[in-house]
Amino acid sequence: MVRGFRLIFATSLLLMLLGICNGSKIGICYGRNADDLPTPDKAVELIKNQNINSVRIYDSNIQVLKAFANTGIDLMIGIPNSDLLPFSQFQSNADTWLKNNILPYYPATKITYITVGAEVTEAPNNVSAMVVPAMTNVYTALRKAGLHRKIKVSTTHSLGVLSRSYPPSAGAFNSKHAGFLKPLLEFLAEKQSPFLVNTYPYYAYQDSSNNVSLDYALFESSSEIIDPNTGLLYTNMFDAQIDSIYFALTGLNFKTIKITVTETGWPSKGSPKETAATPENAQTYNTNLIRHVINNTGTPAKPGEAVDVYVFSLFNENRKPGLESERNWGLYYPDQTSVYNVDFTGRGSVDVNTGGNFTSGNGNGNGNGSFWCVASSNASEKELRDGLDWACGSGNVDCSPIQPSQPCFQPDSLVSHASYAFNTYYQQNGATDIACSFGGTGVKTNKNPSYDSCLYMTAGGKKTAASNVTANATSWGQKGYSVPSPYYYYCLLVILFVLTKLSDV
Known part of the structure; x- marks a missing residue:
């Protein structure tokens, strides 16, 4: 009896460690609020050629779902805020949506997340009260179909859900959202779903350039900022923003909820006052972000802990309202030429060209064909x-x-x-x-x-x-090898230890 229990325990521990040691993933946001975008099939080919294995879309468009079939790419799909009311009112609406929009394409299309609503605390109309009921109905529909353990349900937030984010240890949720957040966090903890957040160091710099240096926002800082409450050292704004969420969750005693960054990036063009919105800065931010994430360094408060991140976004989207920067977050123009180069493996180096459009279809990215x-x-x-x-x-x-x-x-x-x-x-x-x-x-x-x-x-x-x-x-002449992070070796040693114990059982 004891022997059997030990075997079950050791096997469970091994499986858990194998999951943890997968490390962080980098994905991309595929928005379609633009004219003359390539067809979903061509967009998927572009994504595949960049070795991107995780994608976020903002709805459940059938043509897009079909395009991702049999690619092996993890897909996060969305239910927009405009659909929260019917999803929250009747279970039958969630059941019908799942039957018509998901089940015909799953598992050929590898759907792994469903986001119910987006940044509802920022929405002009008060829809936050509908989110948890809608999430519950979607989860119940998944459970009926036997998919509740394969597809996670959550909702996305802006960093504005916090009332304080500096220093990170003082991170706290805005009390005016308490009625929405308490049942939401209870749902996430019970269902083991992540807290999804959109973080933009660009806006932190743009709104407070006197207090936030550009290098700190771009992962380029040579100095460290010390959290006076914890003594933790921060060298970039991204980590500080993530840790402020961790501390806010801990403050409400939700220590087990993981964090996934569903949007982050940097615009390549902006209005005259948006001087930091340049191709050079966008390339620097996203290149450093990718390297930071895939190295599994974690954050100062959670060293070595995996954080999946989605870069915003695949294409420039010319129909988006607001400042000029809102339409220039993409890595690609609609004709599939690069705004600037980014290596999603995190290994290669990239050349910075100050000409704006770094590449074009015929290789004339710097005007004389010399690429x-x-x-x-x-x-x-x-x-x-x-x-x-x-x-x-x-x-x-x-x-x-x-x-x-x-x-x-x-x-x-x-x-x-x-x-x-x-x-x-x-x-x-x-x-x-x-x-x-x-x-x-x-x-x-x-x-x-x-x-x-x-x-x-x-x-x-x-x-x-x-x-x-x-x-x-x-x-x-040097042989280049990808060097795994120390976290990888730590996981490997623990797995070997568990295997040794399994052999003794």
Whole structure:
């Protein structure tokens, strides 16, 4: 009897640890409040080519759900505020919606979350009282279908749900929302659903640039801000905002509720007064954000704890009202050209071009057609080998110049050879962002990588010599490996310990 109990306990612990050690995930918000957007099928291809595995949409559009079928991408879908009344009034409305809008497409479309309402405390009409009844009815409909453990139900919040956020340890919910928050948090704790929040360091900087430095908002600060109550050190605004939510939850004795960031990002363009809304700052923020999240560093108050984050957003949305920045949060224009480059693997480096539109479909991102695609020096040997083999095989690249005794063989390194092959494929296939993907190991650059007699192809199939550029054989010769975070090794050690105990049972 005792032996059986130990086996069950150890197995349960192992499964729990395997779930925890999956780490943080980076996703993207796919809004469609714009003209001339690509079809959902094309948008999904764009998402797949960026190696994005989690997506948030704001409704349950059938064409979008179909487009995500059999992709393996986790999908968060939304029920808008305008539908809260019928969902909250009658269980039959939630049942019918699930039957017609979800069940026909699940599990081919991998729906993992349903958000019921969005930022209701900011809504002009008072709809917050409808949220928990609507969530309860949606959860009950899922339970009837046997999906309540596979699809989580929650609702999203703005940071305005707090009355205090600084210092983080003083984080507290606004008391005027108490009647809404108490049953909501009880629901989340009981159903083990996360607290969903939209956090924007951009607005914290824009609204209080005298107190918040731009570097602190962009993850670039070299100094630390100390929370006087806890002594915790903060080097970026994002962590401080997340921890203010943690402390607010703890203050109400909801310590077990996890946090997921359903929107964060930085605009690439704004009104004359929005001087921080630039492509350079947007690229810096999102690049540093992604690296911060996938390293599983957690926050000062919750070190090593996974926090899933969704970047806002996939496309610029020209129909959104408000300031100019509201229409310029996207990574892509509606024609699928990049506003700026972001590597969702968090490994590669990106070049900052001050010209605004960093890339275009024909590679003329800086106005003279001089963009190249090279291999990331931080990619693993296997990733580079797979990309090189594919380019020289199925990609139909002439790889003879990187063979022994040929002009591009030296330096004899995997990164150098892959760079030549990646660039040739990129130029032969329209010099598009997709053509420089290679599973996240391709990186666009406006610096000519040609050297000596090794000439890299440019747009139009021409090969040009470097202009005052020499190959950095030292850095390219290094084998780049993705280094797991210390949290990963900690999890691995604990799992090995549990496996050892299992073998003793």
